[in-house]
Amino acid sequence: MQEKVIILDFGSQTTQLIARRLRELNVYCEILPYNKFPKDDPTVIGVILSGSPFSVYDEKAFRLNLADIPAALPILGICYGAQFMAYENGGSVEPAGSREYGRAKLSFVNSNDPLLADVSVGDQVWMSHGDTITSLPTGWEVIASTHDVKVGAYAVPGEKRWGVQFHPEVFHSECGTTILRNFVEKICGSKRDWSAASFIETTVAALREQLGNDKVVLGLSGGVDSSVAAVLLNKAIGDRLTCIFVDHGLLRKDEFTSVLRDYEGLGLNVIGVDASQKFFSELAGVEEPERKRKIIGKGFIDVFDAEAHKIVDVKWLAQGTIYPDCIESLSITGTTIKSHHNVGGLPEKMNLKLCEPLRLLFKDEVRAVGRELGMPERLISRHPFPGPGLAVRILGDITPEKVRILQEADDIFIQGLRDWGLYDQVWQAGAILLPVRSVGVMGDERTYEQAVALRAVTSTDAMTADWARLPYDFLAKVSNDIINKVKGVNRVAYDISSKPPATIEWE
Ligand code: XMP
Numbered sequence: 001m002q003e004k005v006i007i008l009d010f011g012s013q014t015t016q017l018i019a020r021r022l023r024e025l026n027v028y029c030e031i032l033p034y035n036k037f038p039k040d041d042p043t044v045i046g047v048i049l050s051g052s053p054f055s056v057y058d059e060k061a062f063r064l065n066l067a068d069i070p071a072a073l074p075i076l077g078i079c080y081g082a083q084f085m086a087y088e089n090g091g092s093v094e095p096a097g098s099r100e101y102g103r104a105k106l107s108f109v110n111s112n113d114p115l116l117a118d119v120s121v122g123d124q125v126w127m128s129h130g131d132t133i134t135s136l137p138t139g140w141e142v143i144a145s146t147h148d149v150k151v152g153a154y155a156v157p158g159e160k161r162w163g164v165q166f167h168p169e170v171f172h173s174e175c176g177t178t179i180l181r182n183f184v185e186k187i188c189g190s191k192r193d194w195s196a197a198s199f200i201e202t203t204v205a206a207l208r209e210q211l212g213n214d215k216v217v218l219g220l221s222g223g224v225d226s227s228v229a230a231v232l233l234n235k236a237i238g239d240r241l242t243c244i245f246v247d248h249g250l251l252r253k254d255e256f257t258s259v260l261r262d263y264e265g266l267g268l269n270v271i272g273v274d275a276s277q278k279f280f281s282e283l284a285g286v287e288e289p290e291r292k293r294k295i296i297g298k299g300f301i302d303v304f305d306a307e308a309h310k311i312v313d314v315k316w317l318a319q320g321t322i323y324p325d326c327i328e329s330l331s332i333t334g335t336t337i338k339s340h341h342n343v344g345g346l347p348e349k350m351n352l353k354l355c356e357p358l359r360l361l362f363k364d365e366v367r368a369v370g371r372e373l374g375m376p377e378r379l380i381s382r383h384p385f386p387g388p389g390l391a392v393r394i395l396g397d398i399t400p401e402k403v404r405i406l407q408e409a410d411d412i413f414i415q416g417l418r419d420w421g422l423y424d425q426v427w428q429a430g431a432i433l434l435p436v437r438s439v440g441v442m443g444d445e446r447t448y449e450q451a452v453a454l455r456a457v458t459s460t461d462a463m464t465a466d467w468a469r470l471p472y473d474f475l476a477k478v479s480n481d482i483i484n485k486v487k488g489v490n491r492v493a494y495d496i497s498s499k500p501p502a503t504i505e506w507e
Contacts, residue, residue: 012051046188049081082163225320249276250389289507440490
């Protein structure tokens with residue numbers, strides 16, 4: 001059984017970071033809404049209470065019945081979590097004189113406390129709070145302070161309860177990892193055995209149990225998430241998994257055939273469907289970006305559904321949904337439910353049970369699992385690519401000729417990034433075909449042809465992004481190659497917009 005730490009989410013922006021840090025410590029953890037503590041789960045070895053945008057004394061503040069958590073389970077409260085435990089037990093929490101934000105140094109540390117082993121006076125922590133604990137419940141002990149914050153951290157003698165006012169999960173808390181490691185290792189007794197290999201072992205066993213002899217269908221996109229999900233499922237149930245890879249005609253140059261070959265090489269039972277004619281005819285004359293997306297989304301579902309129906313007796317639809325998508329859908333305010341970008345609506349339409357074996361993994365963990373499964377690096381470290389493909393990179397209406405032009409230009413750009421060792425330094429890159437023509441001169445001839453924009457960005461999560469500072473020499477070479485080799489293009493521009501206010505894709 002996989003031991004786990006539960007992180008109860010009171011709405012802090014850094015809750016996901018707590019999970020990241022624990023996973024980096026090889027500790028499996030799950031984020032749950034603050035009021036969803038799993039009472040009867042014997043695999044839980046400890047609990048962390050996150051920060052919150054609220055004050056504990058706010059009427060609307062999120063409250064948890066602390067008695068729901070067995071006394072034997074260690075709890076670490078972080079910021080609001082620490083204040084909440086103190087407040088609920090008779091301590092006082094008040095607005096700090098001024099909002100405390102930023103770096104602070106520990107001025108007192110009781111390093112005999114197991115939480116603070118190897119932490120010293122002078123270590124830097126990160127503060128971000130408007131409230132402060134002004135008095136602790138009787139008998140509770142201050143175990144760390146900063147110049148401005150007396151109750152920097154506390155312990156409850158004889159009980160397995162700790163609180164820290166600062167944020168150990170934030171990079172700027174230099175001793176943060178030590179504190180989290182102390183909590184999980186010394187206090188919760190974690191074996192710290194979470195790894196890609198252990199994930200594969202437990203997940204394959206769990207999938208066999210969940211799926212029995214049922215048949216499963218999965219839509220492959222060529223992206224890392226669906227590919228890893230497929231290989232994992234294949235390991236669990238072999239040919240009872242059928243994968244469907246739909247070519248909407250808007251993939252990168254030669255991508256359909258090369259990725260299909262990779263999939264077959266991995267031993268997947270995969271059906272490749274060339275539906276490009278259907279998509280081209282449905283998209284003909286359509287310029288509006290959202291309509292393009294809708295047409296492609298619906299077309300994809302139709303093709304997938306028709307193929308899946310040819311398989312007798314399918315019970316499950318598998319998807320490569322990953323953790324960040326799920327955390328958003330757990331959002332405690334209850335407003336955001338993010339449907340899977342490419343196959344939204346598919347589970348409802350097909351009336352199948354949903355199987356999402358990667359739903360608890362972060363992106364880098366998905367990659368680690370893929371590598372552990374022996375998948376080729378070109379599938380694992382592939383840039384993200386939008387579900388609607390080149391349709392959202394051809395501004396204006398779409399024709400097969402425009403797709404050809406863009407595929408050629410994009411291919412030169414991407415191949416160039418690989419040749420120059422730049423591919424892995426950018427988050428994502430691609431070419432965009434602009435709906436303008438401009439005058440040029442080639443040899444003795446005047447040209448009047450289309451312009452292509454190149455886009456390459458750095459990012460960690462696609463929520464924000466900056467334009468990649470690619471070397472001028474590289475851009476010069478790629479621009480030259482595109483103009484010389486791609487018939488129909490006589491001008492290349494480089495997009496230097498960041499997100500926000502721009503987005504990564506142009507449509
Ligand atoms: P934007 O353009 O919103 O893109 O900054 C953020 C990330 O999402 C990708 N993207 C999509 N992916 N279906 C997808 O699967 C879509 O409709 C879609 N739109 C944008 C984009 O490539 C970038 O990685």
